[in-house]
Amino acid sequence: MSTYDEHLVIVGNGMAGHRLLETVLAHPHRPRHITILGDEPATAYNRILLSPWLAGDMDREALTLRHNDWYAAQGVSLIAGERVTAIDRQCRTLTTDQGRRLAYDRLVLATGSRAARPAVPGSDLDGIHAFRDLEDGERLASLADAGGRAVVIGGGLLGLEAAEGMRKRGMTVSVVHRAMHLMNRQLDPTAADMLATELRARGLEIHTGADLAAYAPDADGQRATGVVLSDGTTLAADCVVAAIGIVPNTTLAERAGLATARGIQVDAFMTTSDPNISALGECCEFEGTTYGLVEPIWRQAEVLAARLCGETPAPYRERPCATKLKVSGISLYAFGPIAPTSAHEVLTYHDPQHGDYRRLLLRDGVIDGAVLYGDTGDGPWYFQCALAGDDLSACRQALLFGASDARPLLEEVA
């Protein structure tokens, strides 16, 4: 059977599943029969924009990627609000929680991940929330609109975006972060201090180097009324949000006997241990790496879409990702390693008065990592130079001032 006649079934109508669908549909040799299933009731939406939406910076409608009628117009069957519970690989069928049975020729798992929950006493109490999907966002928005106190556990990207969103809606918010500085996976201590100073000035309470010991229960032992830190500090809260990380959704794949480790294991063409089943996005694991940002997922979708349309694409390869924080009025941009090694030359520019900071890590004249806070306009240029492996030794003295100062020096030696 040609790929044109095969029934392609995609499980998960999130960012990866939807991107794959759009990419396949743009292909001249797309499979004729396509079904996409998702357990969320909404049609595909932009999960990234949950943060600005929670912060009140945009309308719910702006999140929608496609409406129902689009799927029909593309000849795609959309099954929303149904969860796939089992895959029979022998018969090539899957079953949903509503008893539906569906046959496939090619199956793609794009089941994403879920919020990790801190394993401390009280973690099964009510009143502990995640920030992962529309339902979470709606719940947090309505809690925040009622005012009161919130504690957000986790001072990474997601925790800070949730905390700022809830603060902007009127809550008094504390952030509890285990590491000694905020966003410790992306920022060095100087940039993180600048960020913490700005967030504190806006009214957030920030506790770094703070270890969560337990959730505090109410008198009935039903609801969390706050958190207890390992130094004995208790922070009271009407609502607790756990944003400490994500766990890939692998249960469906595991039950079907596919190879999994942290995620569903795939090769460089996104094929799982079953040649008829692929996986991409946050549910998959490639060469020991799992995912939490969309940039690599977009590249996975390109590779997989080409394969599903009968082509032989270039294999997927890992490459660095740049990070931004979606908090209005705060600009930061970072990529690469945080801690310099003895092989790195460190270039730093710091203008505390204007709130500007840049730190570049160079290895043999090539940018290996960057942290920018304040004026981040040159971030993408540094990132492109790093990806291209450009030797910037000739413009080293102007490098911290960005592309407009550094490029002419490079052109002189070219």
Ligand SMILES: Cc1cc2nc3c(=O)[nH]c(=O)nc-3n(C[C@H](O)[C@H](O)[C@H](O)COP(=O)(O)OP(=O)(O)OC[C@H]3O[C@@H](n4cnc5c(N)ncnc54)[C@H](O)[C@@H]3O)c2cc1C
């Ligand atoms: C608030 C927030 C802000 C973010 N901001 C950024 C950002 O600024 N930049 C960035 O790069 N990334 C950001 N991310 C991460 C980004 O959203 C994810 O990397 C991306 O959504 C992963 O896509 P995915 O399809 O793998 O998973 P998801 O988007 O989670 O989609 C998986 C879908 O599969 C469904 N599903 C799971 N199991 C089943 C099943 N058995 N049956 C049917 N359906 C199932 C899930 O309900 C979900 O709808 C953010 C994430 C959040 C939560």
